[in-house]
Amino acid sequence: MAEPAVQFLLEKLSTLMVENVKLIKDVKHEIEYMRDELERMTAFLRVADAAEDNNPQLKVWVKQVRDVAHEAEDIIDEFMLHIPNTNGCCPDFVHRLIFCLKNLNSHYEIASQIQKINSRIKKIDEGHKRYDTNLNVPNQGPSSSDEIDRRGDALLLEEDELVGIEHPKEEVVAWIVEGDSRLKVGAVVGMGGLGKTTLVKKVFDDDLVKKHFHNYAWITVSQSFRVEELLKDMIHQLFDQMKIPVPHDIATMNRDKLKATIKDFLRHKRYLLVFDDVWNIEAWEAIKHVFPNEDQGSRVILTTRSMDVASSCSAETKGYVYELKPLSKEESWILFCQKAFHGNSCPEHLSDICENILRRCGGLPLAIVAISRVLSTKKENNIDDWRMLINGLGSELEGNDQLGSLKNILLLSYNYLPYYLKPCYMYLSSYPEDHLIEHNILIRQWIAEGFVKQKEGRTLEDVAQGYLNELVNKSLLLPVKRNDDGNVKISQIHDLYREIILSKSKDQNFVTMTAESNMVRVRRLSVHGALENSEVERYGPRLCSLTSFHVEEPRSISSIMQLIKRSKMLKVLDLTGIHLDKFPMVILELFHLKYLCLRDSGIKKLPGSIKKLQKLEMLDLKGTYITELPVGILKLLNLRQLLVYHHVLDSYMPYNYLLGFKALKGIGCLKSLQKLCVIEAYPGSHLLEEIATMTELRRISITKLRTEDCVALCSAITNLTKLSSLGARAVEGDVLDLHYLTSPPPFLQRLYLGGQLANFPHWIQSLRSLVKVYLRWSRLSDDPLQYLQDLPNLVHIEFLDAYIGEKLCFKAGKFRKLKLLGLDKLEALRSVIIEEGAMPLLEKLIIQRCGLLESMPVGIKRLANMKVVEFFDMPKEFISPLSPEKSGDEYWKIEHIPEVYHTYWRNGGWQVYSLDGALAHEESAKPGTAIVKTQGQRNWL
Incomplete structure (x- = not known):
């Protein structure tokens, strides 16, 4: 993966040439030569990166290019350290003279070093010419023969190994043989190793299916298919069958x-065609026109790892998408014991080890079978052999021939990633096993690393979100939690895919873990748990990224500070959760720093000298106790995101649960800001007038607003046409009067209003893009539902003390996309009515502290998609009729809902009960934890 490294270097060279950096003639000439040579290599590198695994000689050449690009980048970064930053001051004569002498020395030094680099590039270029003429480098990815062999590996599961396949098979068979007679296209989608091919093959061979169709064919597509060969294969199968x-x-x-031959053959026939392993939409476009669109009941099925491919192919015929899920724990255990113990039960002394192995397999049938086969050859009384495999799973995947096909199938997903996604995906190797990956943080890190390329009309954040969506749709990231707009908010990487990228990362010196002692010239370091003093000398000074996870010991924190001190090239520094008494001053020497995260570190103050970090783009101080920012922050003109706030946790959300930082006079100079949270207004600050000029803002949250601020607030919001998220909260006791706003931001998606509203803001009805609305302490007398019911994309509503009326009515056919509804502290509310056809997609309902509510919402029985109902501190008189054990009068209303809980605050924690009265679980670590999870307190911004 040298191509991204070369691209980063080329961008840096371009920047060096165009910025106000005066270069002596020799330096400029050498840099121009380097740029020209590397640009010429780039196109070949893009191909070579995809093929290097299959060609050891080519792999060496790619590594040489990558190393020289990194070394050149380091030289330029070091040179830039010597270009002083005067912050607009005019140095005196003595300082100018010293600068000129130092600058001249720096130029001669960089000239010498770049000459050496260029000499190496020339030798590499000669190697490039040899490879270009002597090596048959494929157009993309592995060779076709390798690919077909790996597709055969996916069919290794025998009949006795098909645990958990019966229900998916029944569903797919039913779709194939039932339904209307129009041509339908269906897709089975999921990550590599889940058994998509195996499932569809069992469907394809089913007797009922065979009898239902006149003709059928199975075609393996794969990534490097040739259309002509694929079409010829179809003709041979169809003609031979007849x-x-x-x-x-x-x-x-x-x-x-x-194509015409196939189409003529299939006319007036009921056919079943399977296209196995479709990687991209282009493959489908190349073959879709061969199917006669007749009312014969024909079906086409494809298997794919990409949800984009599955959705696109099935959409044209309003077909079917079956997302294959991993095996459950029970199914995984059965399959494992079948292979590892030949159908016998697991010996008790191995049960913990085996459970750990299955956890790493993550429900992938192919992984379970492959690993259990290896274990079946080991003696059951030798625990060390069993423990060794799970502790060294990565090396086993590399070196164990029995696991070769498993590794190859998983590796395909990585090898076929577009070149721009490979560094993004490999970056995930910095995260610990089972870590929940917060996408907003990951996006900021990718941008700071330079992985995300600008596209016209889109922000870097938008482009990065697209990258993340691609990884999710390719089944390489597992969604854990989604935003209301459908984008994944938190995800995980499967343990075995993590092993794949860990191996790749180590091989390419991309990210280094503190446990890896043999790495040289470390560029990105991820500290997991501890860092010893003795290790500091091993890493740096070439570090460009330092992230930490679960570092708590003072000795390790001290070692990290020493490492930062000697790592002048850092661009990314993430010290989340590290306890710090004060801001580490060593950070101020990081000239190249773009991303700084001190989230949950506990610091209380930033130094004024923060202005030295001139390249800083993202500053994340969420969860710290900073309430004021120094004026030096106003010198950071490249800031794109400024997050400074923390939550006050309590049993229930207090009015002032969210604390930000006091508005800073002159903050309007930060014109590049896209996210600003949370800023506190105060009288005479002129904050709102300044915000009105910050037209790049996409997300802002303002607190401590007063009634007299409302005219200026509405005027400012009118100017922020790119805003997608708005939070506004009044000082307790003041009225938030928003009727002055006549032209709200057209693309607003999230709206959080806190404080008493003079009346419902009627402009909300025009927000066609709105997906989430929170109204808190609004105390409206008019039913707010009448103003929200026709919003076409509204997914999430939460009311907290927002309405003082006795009845809420969800009208027939309204709230077509609503999925989550929260009603909290509506103290006068007596009844909720859900009319026929209202909220058809509702999945979750939360009711809390509505003490006068007389019964469950009328009409809730009609909500077929309901998954969860939660009650918090509701009277026993309300809960008792819902009990199934006591034959409650109202249990019939909710018996179709899988999860129903009622929860009470007891002894400093939440106790969660199921409807039968059993204690389901407790949340007692911190007050407010359960509410944070359920009510979305952490999503207020």
Whole structure:
């Protein structure tokens, strides 16, 4: 993966040439030569990166290019350290003279070093020419023969190994043989190793299916398919099945003639065609026109790892997408014991080890079978052998021939990533096993690393979100939690895919873990748990990224500070959760720093000298106790995101649960800001007038607003046309009067209003993009539902003391997309009515502290998609009729809902009960934890 490294270097060279850096003639000439040579290599590198695993010589050449690009980047970064930053001051004569002498020395030094680099580039270029003429580098990815072999590996599961396949098979068979007679396209989608091919093959071979269709064919597509060969394969299968000779001129037919032959053959027939392993939409576009669109009940099925492919292919015929899920714990255990213990039960002394192995397999049938086969050859009384495999799973995947096909199938997903996604995906190797990956943080890190490329009309954040969506849709990231707009908010990487990228990362010196002692020239370091003093000398000074996870010991924190001191090239520094008494001053020497995260560190103050971090783009101080920022922050003109706030946790959300920082006079100079949270207004600050000029803002949250601020607030919001998220909260006791706003931001998606509203803001009805609305302490007398019911994309509503009326009515056919509804502290509310056809997609309902509510919402029985109902501190008189054990009068209303809980605050924690009265679980670590999880307190911004 040298191509991204070369691209980063080329961008840096371009910046160096165009910025106000005066270069002596020799330096400029050498830099221009380097740029030209590397640009010429780039196109070949893009191909070579995808093929290097299959060619050891090519792999060496790619490594040489990558190393020289990194070394050149380091030289330029070091040179830039010597270009002083005067912050607008004019140095006196003595300082100018010293600068000129130092600058001249720096130029001569960089000239010498770049000459050496260029000499190496020339030698590498000669190697490039040899490879270009002597090596048959494929257009993309592994060779076709390798690919077909790996597809065969996916069918290794025998009949006795097909645990958990019956229900998916029944569903897919039912779709195939039932339904209307129009041509339908269906897709089975999921990550590599889940058994998509195995499932569809069992469906394809099913007797009922065979009898239902006149003709059928199974075609393996794969990534590097050739359309003509695929079409010829279809013709041979279809003609041979009918015992009809294939056309004598098939070998000379062009693509159009082959398609016409197939289409003519399939006319007036009921056929089933399977296209196995479709990687991209282009493959589907190349073959979709061969299917006669007749009312014969024909079906086409494809298997794919990409949800984009599955959705796109099935959409045209309003077909079917079956997302294959991993095996459950029970199914995984059965399959494992079948193979590892030949159908016998697991010996008790191995049960913990085996459970750990299955956890790493994550429900992938192919992984379970492959690993259990290896274990079946080991003696059951030798625990060390069993423990060794799970502790060294990565090395086993590399070196154990029995696990070769498993590794190859998983590796395909990585090898076929577009070049721009490979560094993004490999970056995930910095996260610990089972870590929940917060996408907003990951996006900021990718941008600071330079992985995200600007696209016209889109912010870097938008482009990065697209990258994340691609990884999710390719089944390489597992969604854990989604935002209301459908984008994944938190995800995980499967343990075995993590092993794959850990191996890749180590091989390419991309990210280093503190446990890896043999790495040289470390560029990105991820500290997991501890860092010893003795290790500091091993890492740096070439570090460009330092992240930490679960570092608590003072000795390790001290070692990290020493490492920062000697790592002048850092661009990314993430010290989340590290306890710090004060801001580490060593950070101020990091000239190249773009991303600084001190989240949950506990610091209380920033120094004024923060202005030295001139390249800083993201500053994350969430969860710290900072309430004021120094004026030096106003010198950071490249800041794109400024997050400074913390929550006050309590049993229930207090009015002032969210504390930000006091508005800073002059903050309007930060014109590049896109996220600003949370800023506190105060009288005479002119904050709102300044915010009105910050037109790049996408997300802002303002607290401590007063009634007299409302005119200026509305005027400012009108100017923020790019805003997608707005939070506004009044000082307790003041009225938030927003009727002055006549032209709200057209693309607003999230709206959080806190404080008493003079009346419902009617402009909300025009927000066609709105997906989430929170109204808190609004105390409206008019039913707010009448103003929200026709918003076409509204997914999430939460009311907290927002309405003082006695009845809420969800009208028939309204709230078509609503999925989550929260009603809290509506103290006068007596009844909730859900009319026919209202909220058809509702999945979760939360009711809390509505003490006068007389019964469950009328009409809740109609809500077929309901998954969860939660009650918090509701009277026993309300809960008792819902009990199934006591034959409650109202249990019939909710018996179709899988999860129903009622929860009470007891002894400093939440106790969660199921409806039968059993204690389901307790949340007692911190007050407010359960509410944070359920009510979305942490999503207020």
